[in-house]
Amino acid sequence: MLPARRSATASEDRDALRRRVIELADEGMSKRAIAREVGTSEATVRRMLAQAVAL
Numbered sequence: 001m002l003p004a005r006r007s008a009t010a011s012e013d014r015d016a017l018r019r020r021v022i023e024l025a026d027e028g029m030s031k032r033a034i035a036r037e038v039g040t041s042e043a044t045v046r047r048m049l050a051q052a053v054a055l
Contacts, residue, residue: 021048 035042
């Protein structure tokens with residue numbers, strides 16, 4: 001029997017998280033508040049925002 005397939009790939013999950021982080025930053029939330037909201041570290045939020053600006 002094949003294992004149940006996830007609804008989204010890890011890459012899609014990361015993309016969705018990145019979009020949410022950017023959306024919250026655009027709303028004026030602090031990096032610390034964004035990290036708490038999405039359940040990741042503040043360092044991850046900083047990295048995602050830095051990468052978004054670099055694009």
